[in-house]
Structure formats: C-alpha cells, structure tokens
Amino acid sequence: MTILKVDAVNKSFGGLEILKEVSFNVNQGERIGVIGPNGAGKTTFFNLLTGDLSPSKGTIYFNGSNITKEPNYRRARRGIVRTFQKNNLLDELSILDNLLLVLQRKHGLKYTWFRIRKEKYYAKLYSEAEELLDTWGLYKRRHVNVKNLSYGEQRQIEIMLGIATDPSILLLDEPTAGMSQSETDYIVNLLTKLPEELTLMIIEHDLDIIFGLAERMIVLHDGHVLIDDSPEIVRDHPQVNEIYMGSEEIV
Numbered sequence: 001m002t003i004l005k006v007d008a009v010n011k012s013f014g015g016l017e018i019l020k021e022v023s024f025n026v027n028q029g030e031r032i033g034v035i036g037p038n039g040a041g042k043t044t045f046f047n048l049l050t051g052d053l054s055p056s057k058g059t060i061y062f063n064g065s066n067i068t069k070e071p072n073y074r075r076a077r078r079g080i081v082r083t084f085q086k087n088n089l090l091d092e093l094s095i096l097d098n099l100l101l102v103l104q105r106k107h108g109l110k111y112t113w114f115r116i117r118k119e120k121y122y123a124k125l126y127s128e129a130e131e132l133l134d135t136w137g138l139y140k141r142r143h144v145n146v147k148n149l150s151y152g153e154q155r156q157i158e159i160m161l162g163i164a165t166d167p168s169i170l171l172l173d174e175p176t177a178g179m180s181q182s183e184t185d186y187i188v189n190l191l192t193k194l195p196e197e198l199t200l201m202i203i204e205h206d207l208d209i210i211f212g213l214a215e216r217m218i219v220l221h222d223g224h225v226l227i228d229d230s231p232e233i234v235r236d237h238p239q240v241n242e243i244y245m246g247s248e249e250i251v
C-alpha cells in the first residue's frame with residue numbers, strides 16, 4: 001500500500017534550486033536509505049515531508065490526501081514524525097518525564113507536571129512508558145536527567161520519543177551521528193527490530209549501516225533522485241562509486 005507519494009517536488013532558496021523534480025512513492029513498511037553528497041538536499045527533503053518547509057513546486061500525498069500545504073503539527077498528527085540531528089529534549093527533566101510528556105501528547109491529554117501527580121492516576125501512561133524504557137534498555141536509568149546523559153544516549157532517547165508517538169513513517173536524520181561504536185551497534189539493532197508496518201526513511205552517512213538497514217536506497221545528487229533501487233544495485237553503481245571514490249564526500 002502506498003502511504004507517501006512525492007510528485008515532481010522542487011525547492012528553491014532565493015532562486016537557487018536545491019531539489020529538482022523529485023518524485024517517488026513509498027509503500028507502508030518500507031525501509032528506505034537516503035544518501036547523497038554534502039548539500040545534496042537530503043535534510044531539506046525531510047523538511048518538506050514534515051512540513052517544516054513548503055515545496056516551491058510539486059505535490060506531496062500521504063495516504064491519498066494532499067498534504068503539501070499542511071503545517072508540521074498536522075502532519076505529525078497524521079503520523080509523519082522525525083527525529084532531529086540536534087538535541088530537542090527537555091534537558092532538566094528525566095528520561096521518564098520526557099517520555100511521559102510525549103505520551104500525554106500522543107493520547108491528547110493535557111500537559112501535566114507528573115512529579116506532583118500520583119503515579120496511580122496515570123497507571124496506563126506509566127506502564128506504557130515503562131514498557132518502552134524496558135525495550136530500549138533504559139528502565140534502570142529512567143530518573144536520570146537528560147542533561148546528565150552522554151550525547152549518544154540523548155540521541156537514543158530522541159529516537160525512542162519519536163517511536164513513542166506511534167508514527168506511520170519515521171524520518172531519521174543521521175541517527176548514529178556522533179555515537180560510539182557500541183552505541184551505534186545498539187541503535188542499529190533496535191532499528192532492525194521495529195514493527196514491520198512502520199515505514200522508515202533514514203539519512204545515514206555510514207554506508208555499512210544503511211546497507212544493513214535499508215531494503216531500498218534513494219541516492220540524491222545535485223537535487224535529483226540519481227538512483228532509486230536496491231542496496232545491491234546502489235553498491236555496484238558506477239555513478240555512486242564515482243561519487244565515493246572521487247572528490248565528493250557522500251554523507
């Protein structure tokens with residue numbers, strides 16, 4: 001089933017065309033790697049999907065609805081969710097409190113300051129939070145404030161929070177950037193275990209990681225979709241090799 005249809009999307013900044021006639025469909029449950037050299041437009045493309053930017057031309061459909069002009073919060077409600085390259089956690093709050101805030105929003109509840117509330121009134125939210133913390137190996141550390149975590153752990157929590165919202169499509173922008181090898185292995189392992197029906201699009205600079213995670217690769221180059229094919233085809237593609245072996249760094 002097609003959940004996302006991107007039709008001839010262009011994006012210009014001040015007359016400079018960053019994305020040109022980008023078109024493709026995404027089926028539910030697909031795991032798609034997005035690669036391309038520095039400045040190819042990968043993050044800009046994610047911004048167009050989330051509604052953080054509007055396309056200059058073209059149309060984006062989600063589950064058959066034209067969402068091109070929809071603001072980001074509406075798209076998030078539809079289940080188009082991203083994690084950021086930069087931290088966007090509430091530093092002074094614990095892992096648990098950050099998670100509870102996201103779960104409150106997901107369930108349409110009014111924001112509540114949990115620490116002054118009795119856990120028993122929010123048993124359902126707490127058990128949902130605890131289950132997630134357990135899956136992510138964070139249960140024991142749930143009361144640790146986010147500011148006291150390592151960079152890698154903070155990134156891990158951003159991904160967990162994205163997943164906690166129960167997205168239809170999760171956009172991950174360099175999920176392992178700045179992580180140690182063991183943190184990277186941990187995240188990759190968790191990503192491979194996500195529910196089959198969840199659609200993932202992942203910008204990732206490490207090709208070994210992305211070839212292991214993705215079943216389909218979209219190579220953006222100079223604002224165009226250069227290749228949209230399987231990892232095997234992309235790995236052996238002369239143009240991809242040229243970009244890698246040549247002076248252009250692919251990120």
Ligand SMILES: Nc1ncnc2c1ncn2[C@@H]1O[C@H](COP(=O)(O)OP(=O)(O)OP(=O)(O)O)[C@@H](O)[C@H]1O
Nearest residue numbers: 013014018036037038039040041042043044045251
């Ligand atoms: N808001 C903006 N205003 C002007 N130019 C922008 C804006 N956002 C991005 N750009 C430009 O668009 C181009 C593509 O940027 P983008 O961040 O999408 O590339 P990318 O493929 O994600 O690169 P990287 O791998 O380095 O993150 C860059 O030249 C960037 O300077």
